[in-house]
Amino acid sequence: APGDRPSQAFDWFLIGLITLNIAAVVLETVPSIHDDFAAGFHVFEIVSVALFTVEYVLRIWVAPEHASFRQYGPVGSRLRYAVSFFALIDLLAILPFYLAFLLGLDLRVLRVLRLLRFLKLMRYSAAMMTMQRVVYDERRALVAALLIMLGLLIVASTGMYYAERHAQPERFGSIPAAMWWGLATLTTVGYGDIVPVTLVGKMIGGIVMLLGLGMFALPIGILATGFTQEVKRREFVVTRS
Template identity: 60%
Template sequence: RLYHILEAGKTTDRASLIFDVSMTLLILANVVAFALETVEDIGTAHAVWFDAFNLASVAVFTVEYVLRLWVCTEHRPYARLGAAGARLRFAATPMMVIDLLAILPFYLSFLLPIDLRVLRVFRMLRFFKLARYSPALDSINRVMWQERRALGAAIIVMTGALLVSSTLLYFIEREAQPEAFGSVPAAMWWSMATLTTVGYGDVVPVTVAGRMVGALVMLFGLGMFALPIGIIATGFSHEIHRREFAVTWGMVARVPLFANLDAEQIFVVMGSLEAVTLPRGTHIAHAGDEADAMYFIVSGEVTVERGQGALTLTEGDFFGEIALLQKARRQHTLIVSKDTNLLKLSADDFAVLSRRHPEIREAVLAVARERA
């Protein structure tokens, strides 16, 4: 039970959802408190409150940490290992290390005579506990890892540009501005701000030659930008759409009507289907509306209100086909009776699809006849 609340991830469980939301809020409050405490006025005036809040937070996080460690034996992959082994291995996962770093400094401050101010920095690490709640961060990490070679090349190009530009500016400007361009490392500060198009303006070339080289460096910085974008942006967008694609594919493959389609045909059908998620109680259509689409139920439940009593449709069923086959108006009112995932197939796409796969049209007709 506790394991499910702490680790389940899915927000279907009420207790799990409450836990996740309150932990997120506590983490954010910690980060805000950390930032405010560094403001001299506020930090000293309310020092007691900050300390109390910190103490409470550490307590909560410690309990959380210990509980996570306790229940980790439930984790399937660790079932094989002994309880101690499973816990040790679990404690070494990146998320648990971050959790430990978020609380450890507090305890260390009792043991070691370190400056408290330095320890306080580690409180900021609590923010990274949030990583547990965002699956998209995984995508970013994976993309960074996959593209590490391309990113490395971009860094080499960038470093080369940095070296050339700061060396040139050092030679050109060192007479005119010895304090800003007096050495290559000093010139690098300007180069870096220009190549990344940050452009502080605290250090700026003043000679004609320096400005001409400066203009070239700006232009190069413009092109520079394109490299990480080409790498991260396209990689990231691929990653996201690959995941969406997999989800839709899985939904289509689960509809019995499409069970006999091969991979290529599913791909074609996917283009015509639109995934729709509807909360309980939504009216999909009213009797008498114009019919422009039929629906497949991926999960959930839909009620058809007919004169002769309501019909309940569940996972794998489809509806709305009668009106579509005869280009007529809706005959029944359709209500979502449980939160439902639907695939919507418009009338036009149905026409195209039934021309390509007469057997699908036949199957739809057969069910329609049965229901009539």
């Protein structure tokens, strides 16, 4: 049953295990750490897969006890749970290991797929679901903001290409090269590895910076409005019930 003591301990144990798995994938790439603990990482991976498999089987097993599945009988409820969003994520977290074991696949690809275990964390954050819904509800506006951004990027990069290509041919030698500068400037990241040096280039650069400021405002305005509406909707539901 959800909410009681052992169930909560089980949840926290799994959150810890997932976190350790992600940390292992990340740390394994550090040469010095990999050389010292290669065997340890291997054992940890096998133990993790075993535990995630037990978790997966248990969740399939208890599926008929869920209120929303009860009506479908012992087999139907388990099948219905098995094709649900979270069950598929749980399967994706362990399947690559077994496939690699059976088919003798390269372990290098496997390592990246282990990062999919991060998705298992979604089960434990209701707020993450709310955010996902806000992003989904506002997807048209976000795509439009992205389009405006791309339009600006192309215009800015084309202008900068014509302004700087003679002064810095190795840095602004083509529009795609200028787009690297354009993205870094419009998003206000500003690495500074490529900067305009001509007067016209700096004037274009200044305008692009100001437009970048405005471009920040678009997705933020969209999402802030989305959050406000989501909150209002929830309050409306509460008031009604």
